[in-house]
Amino acid sequence: MPEYLDFRSDTVTRPTPAMRAAMAGAEVGDDVFGEDPTVIRLQERIAEMLGKEAALFVPSGTMSNQIGVRVHCRPGDEILCEANCHIYYYEQGGFAQLSGAAARTILGKSGVLRPEQLEGLVRPPDAHHVRTRLLCLENTHNRGGGTVQPYEAVEASCRWARDNGLRTHLDGARLFNAVVASRIEASRWAGHFDTVSVCFSKGLGAPVGSALAGPAELIHQAHRHRKVLGGGMRQAGVIAAGALYALEHHIERLADDHASAQRLADGIRQIDLLEVRGESIDTNLLFFDVDPQLGTGREFAERLKQQGLLMLPTGQSTIRAVTHLDVDQSAVDRAIEILGKVATGS
Numbered sequence: 001m002p003e004y005l006d007f008r009s010d011t012v013t014r015p016t017p018a019m020r021a022a023m024a025g026a027e028v029g030d031d032v033f034g035e036d037p038t039v040i041r042l043q044e045r046i047a048e049m050l051g052k053e054a055a056l057f058v059p060s061g062t063m064s065n066q067i068g069v070r071v072h073c074r075p076g077d078e079i080l081c082e083a084n085c086h087i088y089y090y091e092q093g094g095f096a097q098l099s100g101a102a103a104r105t106i107l108g109k110s111g112v113l114r115p116e117q118l119e120g121l122v123r124p125p126d127a128h129h130v131r132t133r134l135l136c137l138e139n140t141h142n143r144g145g146g147t148v149q150p151y152e153a154v155e156a157s158c159r160w161a162r163d164n165g166l167r168t169h170l171d172g173a174r175l176f177n178a179v180v181a182s183r184i185e186a187s188r189w190a191g192h193f194d195t196v197s198v199c200f201s202k203g204l205g206a207p208v209g210s211a212l213a214g215p216a217e218l219i220h221q222a223h224r225h226r227k228v229l230g231g232g233m234r235q236a237g238v239i240a241a242g243a244l245y246a247l248e249h250h251i252e253r254l255a256d257d258h259a260s261a262q263r264l265a266d267g268i269r270q271i272d273l274l275e276v277r278g279e280s281i282d283t284n285l286l287f288f289d290v291d292p293q294l295g296t297g298r299e300f301a302e303r304l305k306q307q308g309l310l311m312l313p314t315g316q317s318t319i320r321a322v323t324h325l326d327v328d329q330s331a332v333d334r335a336i337e338i339l340g341k342v343a344t345g346s
């Protein structure tokens with residue numbers, strides 16, 4: 001594959017030489033026997049960072065979310081979530097396939113739910129209804145545009161859930177982006193939720209892996225669910241070492257990605273026929289719309305690709321761009337140049 005400037009996702013990063021060295025040198029064992037010291041270290045470290053009793057290393061964010069749903073829900077239960085959240089929008093309705101749960105979606109603004117929107121959503125306890133059981137939030141919100149949830153809204157929504165006897169799960173695939181942008185510690189965000197999923201393979205730049213954190217009893221159940229989903233891994237310390245390295249070295253630098261996304265957004269705002277969505281760019285993700293004169297989002301992205309720039313069409317006229325470890329400021333400036341050239345046909 002020729003070298004492209006790749007802004008499709010923060011999952012495209014390749015491990016740095018130092019991360020690779022940490023991975024190559026990892027102490028390993030059979031993690032299905034619970035004997036991989038590096039996995040154990042990672043689980044303890046992330047649990048501590050999130051202020052939870054325990055954590056479980058899993059292959060992906062999808063598995064982490066789905067196990068999260070499964071430890072809370074039985075068949076016939078209902079989850080409440082924002083309409084564009086990953087768990088609802090991008091996981092094949094896994095909550096239904098794997099846990100027998102139904103979902104009730106609520107449309108937020110840029111992925112943000114106002115706590116008032118939850119009022120009255122708990123179903124009455126009679127035999128006609130599903131049992132409303134779980135509130136899921138996403139921070140930062142991917143399809144919302146990398147939005148950092150307002151802290152007070154998270155606090156109030158989770159309080160409402162607790163007061164109504166519901167459990168809470170946070171899809172924190174990009175929680176550390178929210179931490180860096182808000183300067184609110186991970187454990188404070190996580191403290192409002194029963195379970196929290198985080199990904200090492202997004203902005204943190206590790207090649208593989210996510211973790212589900214929560215009370216020891218729930219993580220014990222999660223361990224069983226991971227096994228039946230095929231997520232038991234053997235000498236997984238090799239990849240856990242990449243995740244540990246990322247926690248050590250790649251959190252603070254997320255601020256650079258956020259600055260790059262701002263720079264990119266500022267550049268796009270100068271280009272006629274392209275329009276950045278939303279009022280602000282909170283973190284490393286942005287969406288922009290392409291005027292129909294320039295064709296569809298997909299066609300525009302194809303023309304960008306011919307110029308060496310990869311961005312992700314996500315709707316009829318919409319394109320997503322994400323900044324990450326492998327795109328520096330000069331890559332951003334070059335991307336703006338290419339966008340301008342393709343938009344003006346010059």
Ligand SMILES: Cc1ncc(COP(=O)(O)O)c(C=O)c1O
Nearest residue numbers: 060061062063086138142171173
């Ligand atoms: C918010 C969010 N949650 C979960 C996931 C799923 O992660 P994975 O691709 O590791 O399954 C993603 C992936 O992009 C995501 O953006």
